[in-house]
Structures are given as C-alpha cells and as structure tokens.
Amino acid sequence: MRQNPQRRAALLDAAIEVLAREGSRGLTLRAVDAEAGVPTGTASNYFANRGQLLVQILHRTRERLTPDAGELAGPLDTKVLLGRLLGRIRRERSVHTAVLELRLEATRRPELQAELSAFLAEELEENIAWHLDAGLPGDRMGVALVYFAMQGLIVDDLTIPALLEAHPVDDLLGVMVERLLPERPAG
Template sequence: MVRRNDERRAALVDAAIEVLAREGARGLTFRAVDTEAAVPPGTASNYFANRDALLTQAGARVYERLQPDEETIARQRAGTPDRETYAALMRELVGRVSGFRTGYLALLELRLEATRRPQLRAVLTERVRADLDANVAYHEQSGLPGDATAVRLIYLALNWLIVEQLTLPEVLSEAERERLVTAAVERIVEA
C-alpha cells in the first residue's frame, strides 16, 4: 500500500508541475491537480496538507527530475578534463534542462511565488544552494579547468540562456545557443 501511495503522490506532484507551467501559481489548485492527474476530486487534498506543501514538493520534484542519469554521469567522468569537455557537458546540461520544459517553467513560477512565501523561499534557497555547492564539489573533483567562481558564473549565464530558450525560443537559434555555451566556457573558464 505504501508503494501505491508513493506512486500516486509522485503523480500528483508531477501533475502540479504541469499545472504550474501551464497556468502559473495562481492556477495551482487541488482541483486543477486532480484533473491533470486524472484522479477523483479531493485526492490531492488527501495527500497535501495545504497549497504550500504542494508548492514545496513540486519544487523538490523538479530538481529530482532534472538530475542526470547514471549513463550521463559515467560519460561525463570518462571525458578528458579540458575546456572542450566542459563545454560539451554544459551543452548537454542546457539540452537536458530545456528538455524538461514544463519543469523549468514550473520552477520559475515557484521562484516568483517564493518572493511571497517565506517557507517556500527557504526550501528553494536551501535546494539551490545545495545544488550549486554539489556542482562546485563535482567540478573540483573532476579535474576540469576553472575554479568555484567559474562554476558559479557558468551557472548564472546558462540559467538565463535556458530562460530565454524556454520563454522566447525564436530569439536565438539552436546553433547560436550552442555557440554561446561554448563561448561562455571559453571566456569564463581559465585553461
């Protein structure tokens, strides 16, 4: 029974991500989540104490789904630790994050909502800080060129590139985005 409940909870949180991406934070209601998840009315309210709990779990789930799979991690570790490999890793990252369009758009909605909800802001701040620290630690262990500041600058640059791609995809072509990722690595990361 616990497994089914965990699966249903995950389905409800995934439905919340879809609703956030499509309708925004104002459109995120238990009823909308129930409809998106194709479950009986009242199901979401049985799983989440309130809307804040649903928002918080949606934020955590986005990050969970954005993690690279084991094959991607193995391929990254097998690469030569140079700027070319670094740029390839960053292009893969942009592609993976952009490939989960609704997740990233939901995350943007959550970030905006966090400006009004201190508990959500605390959860997202903790999660983003932990992810950034993990990226720096991974980078330092990988032997790739550059330092912690370079990792943070790449993080900031690529986040806005992804926002641009997902919200105004006609501004830059795919080829331009790939060239910009490579240029960011070449200009920010010291050899």
C-alpha cells in the first residue's frame, strides 16, 4: 500500500464527496479516482478494498470536523459552542452527510458497525470528559443528552432544514442548554 499522506488525504476527501453525493452504492475505488482527478487504479494502491476505504473515511471525517483550538478558546459558553458546532457542520455538509451514509452502511456491514460503534463511543466519551473538565454546566448524563439531541438537530438541519424554520436554532440551543445542563452547585 502506498504511504503518501497528502495523496491519501486527497483520495479520502474525494471519497467523502462521492459518498455524500452518490451514497454508499456509488462509492467505488474508480469513482474516488475520478473525483480526485487521478489515474484509474490510484485509490486501489492506497486502499486494499472498499471496506478498508469506509473505515478510513470515518477517521478522515473526524480530522475534518475537529474544531481548531481558536473555537475552544476564551470564556466557554455551551450554547455558543453548540452554535459553532452547527456552523462547522454547515460549512462541511458533505463530511457530515458522508458520516450519515456510513451510519446507514453500518446497518448492513457488521464489521463497519463494530468500527463505527467503537469510534462514536470514544468520541462521545471524549466530548463528555472535555465538557466536564472545562467546568461547563451539567453532569455526565446531561452532556450525553445534549450530544444525542444535537445529533437529531444536525440530521434535520442537513436533510430537511425547512423543518427548523419555525423553530429558530439559536433559541433551541438555548433551551437545550438551560434544561439539560443546569449549573452545578458549588462545593
């Protein structure tokens, strides 16, 4: 397998675009080559098979969706952080759409489901630990509830944004934080 990290990242970014646009059935190594503008067969030099490609796409999505340090600096406010998360998702629509496609594909591929389950469980634990370590309001269960609520809001925002028109997202985020993450008592 080839080891050029820049080429691998470009192929994975192309795969994300194909997956988001065409769905799982449209994701082939040949389609990735075409999207990346590289000679046919290039992707097969980097990924042994489609299953390996799917797993590596998953890891590339985390790289692309991880906030930069500036987004997490300064006085921390959960509502603001959730708004920034939604903004990142909107800027990187194809990345999150690809994650949704991976979730659907995992319902048909046990090996991908195992990988995705472990991946998302680790992500959730990291999010909970970061939130609590940052001293933000709420407890472990509240942070988990916000995570799952945000997943639903993100799916609706990506797939049927008109549904949210009657419910301003900024207001929803404020109520979510207020109700699910009450201030912890001092002491």
